Amino acid sequence: MFWIGWILFFLWLGSVKGVAPMIRDRHLEKLSGTDAPEDGFPLLSVIVPARDEEADIEQCLRSILVSDYPHLELIAVNDRSADQTGAIIDRIAEQDSRVRPVHIETLPEGWLGKNHALQTGADQAQGEYLLFTDGDIIFESECLKRAVNFMRKSKVDHLALIPGGLEGGAVETTFKTFFLFGYLLYIKNLEPIADGQHSYFGFGAFNMVTRKGYQAIGGHASFKMDVVDDLILGKRFKDTGHRQELLFAVDSLSLHWYQGIPACLRGLEKNMFASFEYSWGKTAFGIFMFFFFYLLGYLGLFLFPAPSSYGFFASLLVMHGLFGYLGIRYGVRWWHHVFMPVAAILEVYAIIRSCWKTWRQGGIYWRDTFYSLEILKRKRYQTSDN
Numbered sequence: 001m002f003w004i005g006w007i008l009f010f011l012w013l014g015s016v017k018g019v020a021p022m023i024r025d026r027h028l029e030k031l032s033g034t035d036a037p038e039d040g041f042p043l044l045s046v047i048v049p050a051r052d053e054e055a056d057i058e059q060c061l062r063s064i065l066v067s068d069y070p071h072l073e074l075i076a077v078n079d080r081s082a083d084q085t086g087a088i089i090d091r092i093a094e095q096d097s098r099v100r101p102v103h104i105e106t107l108p109e110g111w112l113g114k115n116h117a118l119q120t121g122a123d124q125a126q127g128e129y130l131l132f133t134d135g136d137i138i139f140e141s142e143c144l145k146r147a148v149n150f151m152r153k154s155k156v157d158h159l160a161l162i163p164g165g166l167e168g169g170a171v172e173t174t175f176k177t178f179f180l181f182g183y184l185l186y187i188k189n190l191e192p193i194a195d196g197q198h199s200y201f202g203f204g205a206f207n208m209v210t211r212k213g214y215q216a217i218g219g220h221a222s223f224k225m226d227v228v229d230d231l232i233l234g235k236r237f238k239d240t241g242h243r244q245e246l247l248f249a250v251d252s253l254s255l256h257w258y259q260g261i262p263a264c265l266r267g268l269e270k271n272m273f274a275s276f277e278y279s280w281g282k283t284a285f286g287i288f289m290f291f292f293f294y295l296l297g298y299l300g301l302f303l304f305p306a307p308s309s310y311g312f313f314a315s316l317l318v319m320h321g322l323f324g325y326l327g328i329r330y331g332v333r334w335w336h337h338v339f340m341p342v343a344a345i346l347e348v349y350a351i352i353r354s355c356w357k358t359w360r361q362g363g364i365y366w367r368d369t370f371y372s373l374e375i376l377k378r379k380r381y382q383t384s385d386n
Contacts, residue, residue: 005300005311011293012318018188023326028161028249032150034068034142043071044148045127049117050089050135051079051367056256057135058088065096069144075124077102079117079367085135100124111224113367118229119220130214132207132233136256137163143252147208150247157213157242158234161206164250165257166330171343172261174336177327178343182294184326187246201246202234205255209233213242225376227274227364250329265350270364272354278377283355287348294319294344 025031046064050057057076064074076099078086086103093099102124107113118132129148143161151159166176187199207230217236226232237244258267276283297319300312320337327336358364363372 002308002311004296005304005309005313005315007311008292008297008300009311009315009318012315012322015185015188016318016322019184019322020325022184022188022246023248023329026247027251028143028146028150028247029251031247032146032153034145034149036070037149037152041069041071041145041148042128042152043073043126044069044129044131044144045073045075045122045125046131046133046144047075047077047118047121047125048133048135049077049079049114049121050081050085051113051117052081052083052085053135054081054084054088057085058092060133060135060137060139061089061092061099063137063139064144065092065098066141067139067144068141069148072098072144073125073127074099075102075121076100077104077117077121079104079113080107082368107369112227112229112371113369115220115224115226115229119224122214122219125211128211130209130211132204132209132230134204137205138165138254138256140252140254143249146252147206147249150245151208151210154245155243156245157210158202158237158244159206159208160201160203160230160234160244160246161208161249161253162203162246163205163253163255164330165254168259170333170336171339172259172264173330173332174327174339175261175264175343175346176257177330177332178323178340179347180330181323181326182290182347185293200231200234200238200244202230202232203246204230206249206253207233209237213237213240216240216242225371227270227366227376231275248329261346265346265353268350269354269357270366272351273358274354274364274376276351276355278358278373280355283351287351290344290348290351295341295348298341 048060061074061076076089078089089101093101102120104117104120107116122130147159166173168176187201217240222236223229223232234244258264276286297312297316301309301316320340323340324334324337358373363370363376
């Protein structure tokens with residue numbers, strides 16, 4: 001087992017090389033200013049789908065409207081809400097002419113509700129740039145200016161931003177940060193292996209795209225039944241040869257995520273099995289790789305005597321150090337890293353739980369609508385004829 005520990009150590013060193021520069025340098029606030037371009041800011045269409053979001057939707061919409069972005073339209077899509085979401089949207093629209101309310105009463109066959117709401121909003125949009133965001137996101141006033149300036153300067157067609165606001169207790173904050181930690185490691189470790197061809201990304205909190213690029217990929221109609229819509233949006237841009245960027249926006253964007261570990265686990269139910277394309281083989285391989293990368297170091301340290309355990313110990317030092325470096329940006333206290341093995345086990349549990357529940361009930365419940373596993377698997381990437 002001596003050599004396995006050192007292999008793990010060198011893999012983690014490689015991860016530091018890929019991820020640490022991103023954590024250090026790839027921040028929207030560092031890379032983009034707020035000065036107006038010579039030809040002025042283009043029209044930006046912000047599309048916010050909402051279903052039963054009465055607790056958060058007003059704060060979200062008003063944070064967008066008080067933005068200092070000068071050329072903005074806000075399309076708020078009420079997707080069959082049973083609470084006061086629609087009334088709140090209408091009230092805000094009466095107060096601000098930039099708001100265009102859209103009310104969806106029925107869901108067409110062959111669509112997931114959120115994907116249909118996003119496509120419906122995009123169909124109403126007139127902007128050169130489209131921003132897809134969620135109804136529980138809070139925007140800092142300069143965020144939109146910085147994002148549009150970055151896209152224009154960098155000539156990218158898809159910009160995803162990683163928000164801040166991962167609040168909670170010690171274990172909860174560590175779990176949320178660990179989820180992001182694994183996401184970044186997956187992207188940056190896959191990038192050199194696949195030469196960037198198969199590494200793609202997306203964030204439901206903030207996916208800004210060019211209208212031209214969005215039309216070229218066929219919009220959300222090209223993945224009407226895909227649960228992980230934010231990731232597949234990024235995949236569609238990658239597959240069609242468009243440029244993408246992923247940046248941190250911890251000071252410009254805030255996410256009101258699930259509160260408490262049980263709520264976090266419930267929130268991941270629909271996504272985890274979907275991210276493995278509903279394949280038991282891919283899921284098993286993913287769990288194995290997750291165990292090898294994040295949990296084997298702990299087992300090796302305690303199961304094998306020195307010097308066989310030295311490599312495992314060294315790998316844990318690097319892993320905890322890199323996590324701590326990321327955690328600084330999210331208010332994770334220095335001692336929270338002791339909960340990393342708990343967070344890793346919880347994530348494995350979330351994957352297994354998602355797979356088991358999806359298989360047991362024969363599909364997923366999302367926004368009070370049931371979608372069968374058979375239909376989800378059959379209709380992924382189905383495109384529209386329109």
